[in-house]
Amino acid sequence: MTNSNGEQNVEKPRIAGGYITLGKTIPWVLALSFILDLSLRPFPLDSLTFRAWETATRYASLGAPFEPERSFSNPKVYGDLAAIGNIPSLRKYHLEKFSTDANGFRNSNSQGKLKGILVGDSFSAGSGVSDEETLSSICGELRGERILNAGAVNPNLHLVRRIAERENLRGGYVLYQHLERSPIPEPPYAPFMNNLRFGMDDDTQTKVYRWLGFIRGLDISPLQIAIKREFKELFNGDILPNIYCNSVVRKKLRNGDEMLFLPEDIREHILSPDDAVNCWKFYRDSLKSYEMDLLVILVPTKYTVYAPLLQPPQTNHSNLASVAARLNAEGIAAVDLTGVFQKEAAALLDKGEFIYWQDDTHWNAQGISIAAHKLVEKLSEVREKRDPGS
DSSP states (O other): OBOTTSOBOOOOOEETTEEOOHHHHHHHHHHHHHHHHHHHTTSOOTTTOSSHHHHHHTTOOTTSSSOTTOEEEEEEEOOHHHHHTTOGGGOOOEEEEEEOOTTSSOOOOOOSOEEEEEEOSHHHHTTTSOGGGSHHHHHHHHHTSEEEEOOSSOOOHHHHHHHHHHTTOOSOEEEEEEETTSOOOOSOOOOGGGGOOTTOOHHHHHHHHHHHHHHHHTTSOHHHHHHHHHHHHHTSSSSSOOSSGGGSEEEEBTTSOEEEEOHHHHSOOOOOHHHHHHHHHHHHHHGGGGTOEEEEEEEOOHHHHHGGGBSSOOOOOOOHHHHHHHHHHTTOOEEEOHHHHHHHHHHHHTTTOOSBOTTSSSBOHHHHHHHHHHHHHHHHHHHHHHSTTO
16 A cells, blocks of 8 residues: 555554554563563572582572582583683582582481581582582592582681580581682671570571571573573574673693683792691680681692693692691691692593592592592591500
8 A cells, every 4th residue: 555655665564453563572571571580589499500509509598508408410410611711611510419408508418327417619519519429428438438518608617616515515526628729707796687586496496597598489480591691502602703702711631631720820829838837726715615627628720730631731829738737737637639630630531530520620530539538647647646555
């Protein structure tokens, strides 16, 4: 149809009650998107995440790293670096079984007498490995006693005291894991949030903290995660350029295999021995009221371990050995895993085996087992000094 000027009229598409316009469509799309997002907030993340960590931490109770009494099992999890860099070709799929106790910590086994508490970061908690492969599980099995895993939360003294009192633990020990890239903490006073009781007893506080954790977890949107996941499928280097690949460092080992690293780990991390002594001396002395020993575990980054095994070889200067030596000289028991890790990593590489995941920042079950045997050896020395003949 033409108008009086001979121009072609384009008829607008009709809907019931009028014409479709952007002014009407956009508000409706936004409103529907908001409703959909809101309705999906309680939806579990198990099918949307590449590992257990994001699922287990979503509804973490206040003062704990994970959702209480949560279980997760997936035979096709893969590493955080492959996810960050969006590199499907370097994913190393494996089984992960992840479960938590009633307090939101990663403890699947409550058998045996509790003698120790493990504190630290995600290395202690066991990111990427199954329950029986965590550091606390393997050390406990080697010593024939139970070690409570309190990793992945601020390793402050209030946490240790709360666990010791709840478990009626005296005369035991604390294993304090510290990663090379992490700064030495200030003397570990209790965080403000851990002291908020408002007259509540332990049972009431636990229930309130669990509800607060659930409410906080609703801030995470499954819809946004799903959209981001599809977006990364599009920009993965096959269809469109990978815009995430520079978020990780890709290196080739001397045997030809590739390994991913966190850019932050490529830089040198020199720790202050004085700060280390100040921190862990305070920690050690504070544990005396519970008659508990302290063993500090210094864990090298993946790059420190594998830099000499790259093609060409690299150097990453680390002073963990001198920090451990200074701590031991001050009467603070400490173990540096750098030497044994570099030696074992070199030997295993010739067999095509690794002690850190190729696609993740963390150690794998083989690396944890090596660490556990070294720790148990040192721990036996520490306990022998307290109780000769034990």
